[in-house]
Structure formats: structure tokens, C-alpha cells
Amino acid sequence: MQDGSNRFGLLSAVGILGERNSQMLSEFARSTQAQVGAILSLTFIAIAVFAPLLAPYAAHVSDFDEILQGPSAAYPLGTDELGRDQLSRLILATRVSMQAGVMATGVAIAIAIPLGLLAGYLGGWLDRAIMRLVDVALAFPFLVLAVLMAAVFGPSLWNATFAIGLSQVPYVVRILRAETLSIAQEEYVASARVSGVPTTTILRRHVLPNLMNTLIVQATIIIPSAIIAEAVLSFLGLGVQPPTPSWGVMLSSSQGLITEAPWLVWAPGLAIAAATISFNLLGDALRDVLDPKTVGRR
Amino acid sequence: MLRFLLRRLGESAVALFLASVVVFVAAQAMPGDPAQTIAGFEGADPAVLQAIRDRYGLDAPVHVQYFRWITLALQGDFGNSLRTNHTVSGLILQTLPVTIQLAVMSLAFAIFIGLPLGAIAAYYHGRWPDYGANVVATLGLAVPNFWLGLMLILLVAVNLRWLPASGYIPPTESILGNLERMILPTIVLGTGFAAAIMRQLRSTMIEALGSDYVRTARAKGLTEKTVVIGHAMRNSLVAVVTVMGLQLGLMISGAVVTERIFVLPGFGRLIIDAVFSRDYPVITGVVLVVATAYLLINLGVDLLYRVLDPRVRLDQREV
Amino acid sequence: MTAAALEVEGLVVRFRGRDRTLQVVDGVSLAVAQGEIVAVVGESGCGKTVTAMATVGLLPAAAEVRATAIRIGGRDVYPFDRATLQQVRGKDVGFVFQEPLSALNPSMRVGHQLREVTSRHLRLSRREEHRRMIEYLDFVGIPHPEQVARMYPHELSGGMRQRVLIAGAIICDPLLLIADEPTTALDVTIQAGILETLHELRRARQLSMLLVSHDLGVVADMADRVLVMYAGRIVEAASVEELFARPAHPYTRALLQAMPTRKSDRLVEIPGSVPSFEGPQTTCAFAPRCPRSTDRCTSHAPELGAFAAGHRVACFHPGPAEAADPRKARTELS
Numbered sequence: 001m002q003d004g005s006n007r008f009g010l011l012s013a014v015g016i017l018g019e020r021n022s023q024m025l026s027e028f029a030r031s032t033q034a035q036v037g038a039i040l041s042l043t044f045i046a047i048a049v050f051a052p053l054l055a056p057y058a059a060h061v062s063d064f065d066e067i068l069q070g071p072s073a074a075y076p077l078g079t080d081e082l083g084r085d086q087l088s089r090l091i092l093a094t095r096v097s098m099q100a101g102v103m104a105t106g107v108a109i110a111i112a113i114p115l116g117l118l119a120g121y122l123g124g125w126l127d128r129a130i131m132r133l134v135d136v137a138l139a140f141p142f143l144v145l146a147v148l149m150a151a152v153f154g155p156s157l158w159n160a161t162f163a164i165g166l167s168q169v170p171y172v173v174r175i176l177r178a179e180t181l182s183i184a185q186e187e188y189v190a191s192a193r194v195s196g197v198p199t200t201t202i203l204r205r206h207v208l209p210n211l212m213n214t215l216i217v218q219a220t221i222i223i224p225s226a227i228i229a230e231a232v233l234s235f236l237g238l239g240v241q242p243p244t245p246s247w248g249v250m251l252s253s254s255q256g257l258i259t260e261a262p263w264l265v266w267a268p269g270l271a272i273a274a275a276t277i278s279f280n281l282l283g284d285a286l287r288d289v290l291d292p293k294t295v296g297r298r
Numbered sequence: 299m300l301r302f303l304l305r306r307l308g309e310s311a312v313a314l315f316l317a318s319v320v321v322f323v324a325a326q327a328m329p330g331d332p333a334q335t336i337a338g339f340e341g342a343d344p345a346v347l348q349a350i351r352d353r354y355g356l357d358a359p360v361h362v363q364y365f366r367w368i369t370l371a372l373q374g375d376f377g378n379s380l381r382t383n384h385t386v387s388g389l390i391l392q393t394l395p396v397t398i399q400l401a402v403m404s405l406a407f408a409i410f411i412g413l414p415l416g417a418i419a420a421y422y423h424g425r426w427p428d429y430g431a432n433v434v435a436t437l438g439l440a441v442p443n444f445w446l447g448l449m450l451i452l453l454v455a456v457n458l459r460w461l462p463a464s465g466y467i468p469p470t471e472s473i474l475g476n477l478e479r480m481i482l483p484t485i486v487l488g489t490g491f492a493a494a495i496m497r498q499l500r501s502t503m504i505e506a507l508g509s510d511y512v513r514t515a516r517a518k519g520l521t522e523k524t525v526v527i528g529h530a531m532r533n534s535l536v537a538v539v540t541v542m543g544l545q546l547g548l549m550i551s552g553a554v555v556t557e558r559i560f561v562l563p564g565f566g567r568l569i570i571d572a573v574f575s576r577d578y579p580v581i582t583g584v585v586l587v588v589a590t591a592y593l594l595i596n597l598g599v600d601l602l603y604r605v606l607d608p609r610v611r612l613d614q615r616e617v
Numbered sequence: 618m619t620a621a622a623l624e625v626e627g628l629v630v631r632f633r634g635r636d637r638t639l640q641v642v643d644g645v646s647l648a649v650a651q652g653e654i655v656a657v658v659g660e661s662g663c664g665k666t667v668t669a670m671a672t673v674g675l676l677p678a679a680a681e682v683r684a685t686a687i688r689i690g691g692r693d694v695y696p697f698d699r700a701t702l703q704q705v706r707g708k709d710v711g712f713v714f715q716e717p718l719s720a721l722n723p724s725m726r727v728g729h730q731l732r733e734v735t736s737r738h739l740r741l742s743r744r745e746e747h748r749r750m751i752e753y754l755d756f757v758g759i760p761h762p763e764q765v766a767r768m769y770p771h772e773l774s775g776g777m778r779q780r781v782l783i784a785g786a787i788i789c790d791p792l793l794l795i796a797d798e799p800t801t802a803l804d805v806t807i808q809a810g811i812l813e814t815l816h817e818l819r820r821a822r823q824l825s826m827l828l829v830s831h832d833l834g835v836v837a838d839m840a841d842r843v844l845v846m847y848a849g850r851i852v853e854a855a856s857v858e859e860l861f862a863r864p865a866h867p868y869t870r871a872l873l874q875a876m877p878t879r880k881s882d883r884l885v886e887i888p889g890s891v892p893s894f895e896g897p898q899t900t901c902a903f904a905p906r907c908p909r910s911t912d913r914c915t916s917h918a919p920e921l922g923a924f925a926a927g928h929r930v931a932c933f934h935p936g937p938a939e940a941a942d943p944r945k946a947r948t949e950l951s
Contacts, residue, residue, distance in 0.1 A: 132309070132312060132313060132316065133316070135309065135310075135312075135313040135593075135596075136313045136316040136317050136320065138592065138593075138596060139313065139314075139317045139588075139589040139590075139592040139593045139596075140317070140320070140585075140589060140592070141546075141548070141550050141551060141588075141592065142551065143550055143551035143554055144550070144585055144588055144589070147569060147570075147573055147581065147585065148321075148324045148581075148585060150573050151324070151328050151573055151576075151578065151581050152324055152327045152328050152329070155573075224440075228442050229551070231442055231444075232442070232444065232551050232555055235444055235555060235558075236554065236555065236558060236570055237570075237574065238570075238573065251444060251445060251448065254448070255448060255559065258448065258451060258452055258456065259456055262452055262456075265445075265448050265449065265452060268445070269441070269442060269445030269446075269448065269449065272441075272442045272445060273437075273440045273441045273442065273445070276439075276440040276442075277436065277437075277440040280436070280439070280440060509719065510714065510716060510719035510720045511719065511720055511721055511722040511723070513675065513714070513720070514712070514714060514720045514721065514722075514782070514785075515722070515733075516675060516706065517673070517675055517706055517707065517712035517714075518706060518707035518712075518733065518734045518737065518785065519702075519703045519704060519705065519706035519707030519708055519734070519737055519738060520703070520707070520733060520734075520737055521703060521737070522699075522703075524733070524737075528733075529722055529725075532724065532725075533722065533723070533724050
């Protein structure tokens with residue numbers, strides 16, 4: 001079927017993408033929001049990946065003669081109290097935020113998939129038990145989890161992202177469970193079950209692929225939240241530890257110097273906001289295409 | 299309705315129990331000798347420590363320890379702070395009012411800004427007030443609240459000197475002084491909340507305004523005000539309540555951060571200080587209180603649902 | 618002479634879309650006298666609902682409404698101004714919509730939705746309001762009105778909901794009731810009850826009605842006069858007896874043939890579909906589907922003209938059928 005408006009039609013014709021997916025991709029690519037969101041998000045990811053190459057100075061280089069200098073040619077965003085170049089630190093901190101986004105999403109999805117699938121597919125007491133666990137998990141917002149992790153294991157980026165991911169699990173489990181429930185009603189699933197196909201295979205081959213769209217949508221919601229959450233935790237000292245640069249850490253140390261070095265306050269905050277907006281735009285655009293009846297955002 | 303209420307309470311009780319177990323396990327995992335933890339200030343005299351072990355049954359099997367711990371907790375005894383030797387419950391009672399004041403003020407701010415903006419955006423859907431409101435909401439959600447706080451301090455306190463930058467005065471001492479110092483924190487904590495409310499209301503109201511029952515309302519000759527507020531907005535409140543419930547998770551991290559920035563002696567600061575000073579009894583006590591509060595709030599939100607939307611049959615298994 | 622309940626002259630409605638504009642109603646004039654029931658019939662998409670809603674400005678903002686005149690009870694309501702419309706709606710004109718469940722506010726008790734109308738338009742004490750609400754609920758045939766008033770729409774059956782809507786539409790004793798497919802969404806058994814209620818309304822209160830329907834059975838039962846609409850224009854207007862006995866327009870004839878009756882055991886359909894126009898029509902809109910169309914039909918638009926006493930048609934070849942029309946054979950569904 002030749003559809004002139006489907007620029008990715010070639011991909012489906014060649015068999016790389018399904019017909020429907022390539023149409024969605026085309027629709028997605030057409031929206032301005034998607035384009036802007038995608039470009040910006042990719043920019044951040046690129047910055048994160050190539051950070052050491054982009055940063056004019058290495059992370060820990062400090063020049064004590066240049067403490068608390070305002071923006072200048074040598075130091076476009078000024079220096080901090082240890083004479084470190086803010087621009088470099090800002091760029092390097094991008095890595096931390098992107099890592100947080102990816103890791104938190106990974107943790108959330110890895111834990112939520114088995115729970116959601118089993119709850120939705122098997123039902124019964126297992127379902128009820130899992131939903132009880134979800135209720136309990138909802139009593140622990142990410143900060144509380146991070147506090148507990150920090151108290152038990154000591155603060156670190158990994159502990160912080162684990163806590164963030166864990167805090168997202170209840171929401172993802174609920175959605176996956178609902179989706180699994182409705183997929184399980186489909187005829188092809190019923191016939192597979194009747195034919196004696198083992199449950200794990202059914203879940204793996206029939207249910208899981210149909211959840212991909214939902215998972216992508218969830219990822220788009222989790223990533224921006226994780227970026228902010230990591231910044232908050234680092235700001236409070238529960239995440240990344242100095243001297244590793246993180247936007248949150250940078251903001252934290254800028255607070256005490258707010259009167260002497262106001263320039264230190266601007267950049268990290270703007271970076272956080274920009275990254276969050278970029279991924280939100282991308283996420284919104286993806287959601288419009290993948291899931292028109294999106295549940296309310298968190 | 300009563301049956302539903304009882305069932306929900308039962309579920310919450312189970313969740314509460316499980317949550318307390320989690321906290322207990324975490325508490326056990328925290329480094330340090332529990333006896334020393336409880337002894338706190340009193341020093342490391344081995345005899346004292348052994349006495350504590352006996353008293354709290356620290357050599358007893360784990361589940362026994364749990365029961366003792368939870369029994370004490372239910373009576374409000376969370377032990378003593380390692381740092382200051384005040385009772386944990388005392389510290390909590392001291393700091394909670396500050397945080398509650400902040401939370402209530404922020405909630406009010408969010409509602410008074412978010413609802414009207416959302417309604418206006420929905421009513422003028424597609425025209426500039428809608429676009430304007432959307433931009434504001436997107437910014438409000440994306441800008442990290444602690445950065446907003448720092449920027450506000452920079453602008454209002456340092457440059458303009460309209461308001462003090464930090465600190466707290468209890469209302470009992472000076473209402474004006476208290477409010478002066480609470481305005482900026484309220485804005486900081488309330489903005490993200492307001493943006494979320496505004497977005498949700500807008501989206502739900504746009505749908506409501508296009509619905510058949512709104513058409514009927516107009517066909518009855520009701521004034522636009524009645525139609526928009528009495529019909530469309532009223533039916534959209536359920537969705538807003540949902541969002542508010544979801545936002546509460548962010549509320550506490552927001553409160554912690556806000557208190558840190560504006561140096562408010564609240565609950566949030568208590569917990570952060572406790573983490574850094576390894577004050578485990580405080581950490582455990584606070585976490586338990588927070589978890590309980592969350593479960594109760596979730597329960598409250600569920601009940602509020604029922605009141606606002608008579609169609610929702612909450613005793614069905616929700617998907 | 619008392620003023621007509623409704624007079625519409627030269628109504629044109631255009632919908633402005635993103636890329637193009639559709640002229641959905643192309644110069645419709647009609648009148649409903651006091652105590653008269655006028656039915657507007659046609660297929661989906663012919664503009665009959667749009668016409669009905671346009672009379673009190675109930676169309677969405679994308680609709681452009683123009684008319685020479687629109688009068689309700691002798692009072693000009695066009696050009697539209699919000700205050701006048703809000704006074705007229707609910708008080709002089711009552712509306713009954715097609716889908717009673719979605720037309721009622723799901724989170725408001727039924728009684729409240731009725732009292733809203735009276736509080737808006739009538740100066741009554743609370744007790745009088747309540748009494749009136751009960752009285753009208755009873756009148757439309759709702760049992761135990763006191764209890765029903767406290768219920769929510771979803772707790773009632775479809776038939777009851779429609780009666781509630783009717784009660785709300787007449788509670789201020791309007792001159793005119795505009796009913797848009799009032800029975801379409803209901804079971805056939807319930808339909809009869811609703812129609813009976815509407816009959817009763819006319820008998821007891823001399824209520825005038827503009828009834829929009831695609832169901833000729835309902836029309837035959839209720840209407841005094843019938844207007845047949847096609848593609849935004851009225852193509853035939855006659856009393857109900859005239860129309861059924863001597864349908865003049867080929868489209869009307871086709872509609873009548875398409876009515877499922879107990880005699881026929883096949884469903885007859887009219888081939889093709891209703892066209893849409895971007896501007897005023899310059900040809901006969903029905904020509905492509907008409908068994909009698911000639912060159913004249915495809916180059917000029919017919920106007921409504923007299924066919925017989927009290928019977929007007931917009932057609933170049935009106936009148937009884939020819940003996941055997943080969944194209945009719947094609948229309949039978951096998």
C-alpha cells in the first residue's frame with residue numbers, strides 16, 4: 001500500500017519496521033514538538049557521551065588563583081570556590097543526569113515488568129499480594145527511599161538512582177498490570193493457552209511485545225522525573241558525592257555563595273530545566289503518537 | 299459505602315503493617331550497634347549497653363524485637379536522638395508544625411493559582427490565553443523548585459531586599475514575621491504543584507466543555523458561569539484530586555529542599571540532618587511517621603473520589 | 618393572530634474547517650405554528666440537526682450562522698446575542714437531545730438538574746420549585762418522582778432518562794420544544810411510551826414542536842407537517858397525510874420505499890451518499906442518485922415551488938412514479 005504521507009514507508013516495505021509502526025514514526029516525525037524534543041534530547045545525550053571531549057578543562061582541575069571569578073574569556077561561566085571552571089563541570093555533570101535517567105528507568109522497568117505481568121496475567125492471590133506491595137511502596141516517596149538507602153549503604157549515585165527507580169515501580173506496575181489484563185483477554189492469547197503453550201512463553205512472546213509501546217511511554221515519563229530527582233538528591237547530599245560534578249551538587253554549593261558569586265546559581269538550574277523540558281517535549285510527542293488516551297502525567 | 303470504608307481501612311492497615319516491617323528491616327540494616335544507638339548520649343559503658351539489650355530484648359529473635367519496637371512506636375516512643383538525646387517524638391512534634399504550615403500554604407497557593415489558570419486555559423482553548431497558560435505550566439513543572447528558590451532569594455531578598463532570605467519566626471511570636479518568611483517558600487513549593495493542577499484541570503475541562511451535558515446545560519439557558527463552573531469544572535475536579543494525590547509524593551521532597559534553602563526548622567530538615575549525623579533513631583522514627591502519613595493521605599484521596607464522583611464504584615477491583 | 622412559535626427565514630450555516638468550509642445548511646426557511654408539530658426528516662448528514670440547533674445558537678464556535686430572520690414566539694433572536702439567547706433557551710424553547718445518558722450531567726442528581734432551569738428563569742420559592750419539579754416529573758410519566766429526583770442519571774433506565782430530559786425541557790412551559798431524534802437511542806418498546814408522552818404534551822399544553830428524525834414511523838405517528846431535507850435544503854414540505862399519500866420528490870419516494878414495513882421482506886437502500894458542498898448549491902443535489910434526473914437537474918438548482926395545495930416541492934420532475942423504473946431494481950439489497 002503506497003501512502004505518500006508515510007515517509008518511513010520504505011522501512012516497512014523493506015521489513016525493518018511493521019506497517020503500523022512506520023506510520024506512527026512518520027506521524028511522530030511530522031510534529032514540531034517531536035522534532036524539537038528529539039533534537040534537544042539527543043543533544044543532551046550527545047553532550048553526556050562526549051563530555052570529556054567537550055569540556056575545556058578536566059573535572060578536577062582547579063586553579064586557586066582564580067577562585068570565584070565571574071564569567072570571562074577563559075572561564076565562560078566563571079569559576080567556583082575551588083577555582084574550577086563551571087562550564088566544564090556543567091558539561092561533565094550532564095553525564096550524571098543522563099545516567100540517572102537511564103538507570104532509574106532501567107531499575108523501574110526491570111522490577112515492574114515481572115510484577116505487572118504476573119499480577120495481570122495470573123490474577124488471584126498473587127495479584128492481590130502484588131497490589132498490596134504496590135500500596136506499601138506508595139508510602140515511600142523517592143526521598144524517603146533515598147534516605148533509607150543512604151542511611152544503610154551510604155550516599156552515592158547508584159543508591160540514589162536505585163531509590164528513584166524503585167519509587168516509580170508502583171505506577172509502572174499498575175499500568176503494566178492493566179495492559180496485561182486487557183491483552184490476556186485477546187483471542188490469540190486464549191488460544192495459545194488452550195494449546196498448552198507454557199505461561200512463560202506466552203508472556204514472553206505474546207504479552208511482552210505488546211507492552212513495548214506502554215514501556216516507551218513510561219520511560220518518557222520517568223526520565224525527566226529522574227533527572228530532577230537526581231538533582232534534588234545531589235542537592236541534599238544524598239546522591240552524587242563531591243568532587244564528582246552534578247548539577248544538583250553545583251547548586252548546593254552555590255547557595256552559600258549566593259551573594260558573592262551569583263553566576264554560580266544560574267547555569268546549573270538552567271541546565272536542569274532545559275534537560276527536563278527537552279525530554280518532556282519528546283515524551284509528550286511520543287505519547288501523542290503511541291498512546292492517545294494517556295493517563296494523567298505525574 | 300460503609301462496607302467499602304471498612305475494606306479500605308483494612309487494606310490500609312495491612313499496608314501500614316508491611317511498611318513498618320520495611321522500616322524495621324532497614325533500621326536493622328543501618329550500621330552501628332543498636333544498643334549503642336539507643337543508648338545514644340549515655341555513653342558506651344558495657345553494663346549500660348547490656349542493660350539496654352535486656353530491656354529492649356535486643357538479643358531476642360527478630361520478630362520479638364519487631365513487636366517490641368512497633369508497640370513502642372504505636373505509643374509514640376521512637377527512642378532518643380543520638381545527637382541531642384531529646385526524644386525523637388519530641389523532635390518530630392517540634393518540627394512538624396512548621397512543615398505543615400508550609401504544606402498547607404503551598405496547597406492553598408497551588409489551588410488558587412492552578413484552578414483558575416486551568417479553567418481559563420480550557421475555556422479559551424486554542425487561543426492565546428491557552429497557549430500562554432500552557433507555557434507557564436510547562437515552565438512551572440520543568441524548573442526545579444530549589445533553583446526557583448535560589449533565584450527568588452537572589453532576586454527578592456538579595457537584590458530587591460523586599461523579604462528576608464531565610465529563617466523562621468513562629469506565628470506565636472510574630473504573625474507578620476512568620477508570613478514574611480513563609481511567602482517565598484510557599485511560592486517555591488507551590489509552583490510545581492500549581493502547574494500540575496493547572497494542566498490536569500485544563501485537559502479534563504476541555505473534554506467536559508465539549509460534552510453533551512454541557513450542551514444540555516447551555517440549551518437550558520444557564521449562564522456561562524454556571525455552565526463552566528457548576529457543570530464543567532465540577533465534573534473535572536475528580537481528575538484534579540487524582541493529580542493532587544500523585545503530586546504528594548513530590549511534596550515531601552519539595553518540602554525538604556525548600557526547608558533546606560530557606561533554613562526553616564521543619565520536618566524535612568530534621569531528616570536530612572539526621573542522615574548526615576547518622577542519627578538512626580531519628581531517621582527510623584521520621585520515616586515511619588512519613589510512611590504512615592502517606593498511607594493515610596492516599597486513603598483520604600480515595601474517599602474523596604467517592605464523594606466527588608458518585609459513578610465510581612470503588613469496591614470493584616480497579617484496573 | 619398569535620405569533621408562530623418558530624420562524625426561520627433564509628438560514629445558512631457554514632462550518633469553517635482547517636482547510637475548507639462546508640455549507641451544511643443552504644437557505645432553509647420554515648415555520649412552526651402554535652400547537653403544531655413539524656417534523657424535519659432526512660438521512661444523517663442532511664443538516665436537519667444543524668438547522669434545529671442553529672435556531673438558538675447552540676452550534677460550536679466553528680459554525681457560521683446567517684439568516685434573514687429567526688423569531689421565536691414573534692421575538693427576534695437573530696442576530697445572536699448571548700443575553701437574549703440565554704433568556705430564550707430553556708424558557709421559550711426547550712431542547713430534547715438524542716442520547717439521554719450523555720445529555721445529563723452524570724454527577725448531579727436528576728432533581729437538581731431540573732431545578733436549575735426553574736431557578737434560572739422563574740422567580741419561585743424553594744418550595745414552589747420543588748413542587749413544580751415533582752409535578753413535571755409526574756407529568757412525563759415518571760413513577761415515584763420524589764425518589765427519582767434524588768437519583769443520579771446512571772441509576773435510571775434509558776426511558777426514564779429521556780423523560781427526565783423532556784421534563785427539564787418543558788418545566789418552564791416553553792412555546793416550543795425542539796426534539797432531536799428523541800427516541801432513536803431507545804428500545805422500540807420504550808419509544809412508544811415516549812411518543813405517547815409527547816402526544817400528551819401537545820394535548821395538554823398546546824406545545825409546539827420541531828421534531829428532527831430520520832425515522833419515518835415516528836414522523837407518521839407524531840407530525841402534522843413534514844419537511845424533507847436533503848444536503849442542507851428543504852426539498853419537500855407537506856402535511857403528513859399528503860406526504861405519505863402523494864410523495865412528490867424522488868428522494869421522498871425513495872425514503873418511503875426504504876422504510877422497513879411488515880409487507881416487504883427485503884431492505885431497500887438508496888445507492889450513493891449525501892454529497893457535501895462548499896458553497897451555495899447550483900445544481901440539484903439529489904441528481905446523481907435520482908432516477909429521473911435530466912440535464913436541467915445537473916445545471917440548475919430547483920427552488921421550492923407549489924405542487925399541490927399546502928404541498929411544495931423543490932424538483933424539476935416531481936410527481937407520481939413511472940410504471941417501471943429499471944434503476945429501482947438495482948436498489949434492492951440481496
